[in-house]
Amino acid sequence: MKLLLLGFLFLVGCEKAQEVFVREELLNRPPSESCSECHSRIYDDWTKSRHFFAWVSENFRKESENYTKLKCLPCHAPLQVDELKKPELRREHRSEGVNCVACHFKEETRAMHGPYDVWSPPHPSRRDESYVRAGFCAGCHRETYKEWREARSEKSCQSCHMRVVDYTWIVDKFPFFLLHSRKALHDHSFPSLKAGKRDIKVFFRDGKLEIVNVGIPHNVPTADQGNPRLYVSVRVLYEDGKEREIRRVLSPSSGNALVYLRPYSIRIPNPEGVKGIEVRIERRLAWKRVREKVYEEVILPVRTP
């Protein structure tokens, strides 16, 4: 089979072969399942992502008042995702949310765009540098993009949320993968990731507890319209046996999310009598009801002699 294909290519040349093998329906905004025929691994990852649930999420259906808040809809079923540009709402396959063609098919070239230069008989392909830049996500994730720019990080959105998960063929259908070389395969489940002890530092000084986001180059939590939260529970233990609990909820809508490298302060009453401070931070993702622990530590006061 491989020899036959190679022979055919030799005889008619790549461009001719492209015309022979091209599948017109792939250039007419097909459902994502069509893409899974050749890119099953990427497709499977995507079905686990929030992009996959962007339209059908019960939370979104409720918040958009049964899809009648029209200004919310384009980012949940975009027609075409372009760098730094707010997308338009597409008509077809809206239940697929942010689907394969929304991100990869460009009307201007009628080709599939991506970060690699590849020869792909079923559809024309174009290498497009915008796919490795954070601006690609900025059309919808505008607030997060602004926060990231202010953080001046060298990491892009893709560095963390589309990590390399394998070095393999991006086409996994026989025999077509034989025509390709292996490439870095990026995570299409777009994990939301969870801050941990490495990313959050807590200090007690000058009568204040300071919580600092030292590891995530955007606000924590971050969102454009959803409302994820951090729950900060501070239990102050005093030398005289008394205790005091202080609670905070940090969220984008309250404007008090943890900005990268900017301390968030909580005043501790009677700081001179403090024996220790138990700090517990939990998060709740916008689409979940449950809280998950991200940080727990007892902070001891530093006594100067």
Added chain:
Amino acid sequence: MRKAGYILGLLGLAGTVLGGEVVLRKPPESLSRFYPPISERPVFLEKMHAMSTALSGIRLNINEERWDNALRWAEDFLRTYEEVSRMVPEWKDYFKLGEARKLIDAVRDKDIDGVVERMKAVGRSCSECHADNEISVKIYYRFPDFGKVSVEDPIEWREMDYGEFMRALSSSMKALYVFLSQGDDEGAREAGDAFVQRARAVGESCKKCHTRREEIRAILSEDYERTIERIEELLGKDKLPRDEIKSLVNRAGVSCWVCHNVHLIPARLRSALEGK
């Protein structure tokens, strides 16, 4: 031209006159099919605009003596008027379908007196319906249903319905004021802390409808944010500057008025219409 001028002035008569008394009734259930969230667009309102535009089309073209154009607008008007008369069965008696059909004849015959008479009759049907229903429909479909809005209280860490959250916010603000007034600094710090956290969380409810940052900024201004920040800062001082904090609390209250002036009365009326 004199009669055309009369037609020009006639539309003014179609305005709603309430006669010093307003009686509001809950809009019929059948209307809800034509407004979000059941319908994607406010279809009924769009039909109202279409009829109003068609009437303007008739008037403008007759004034210019373009009777063919006027006839097209009259036909447009009749089509929409008939359609709307079927949309809400409970309101069918408001419609003067015979008069609307005669309006077409009058325009076709270039009979200005007839046009004036029929437009007056049709205009009256509009204003009668508006007098009875326009305000309650606006309250129902233009203003948000705060019954569906909930806020997670940053102090108790639980979802509160909007009324409960507003009461909690208001209670912590009043408690701060009371403790400051009677010189109880520790009580003021505790109540003040709750007030500051809740005052920040209030923006969460605005975001349910106002999705653009600029809109939120117009309600919870930068001044509001700075004021809340300053209150928080002053509550951390060893000796509380009581008068300054009290004055800042009043300043933060400006944002309460901004929102209440727009939303409170419609929200109360809506509750009343729903028998709550």
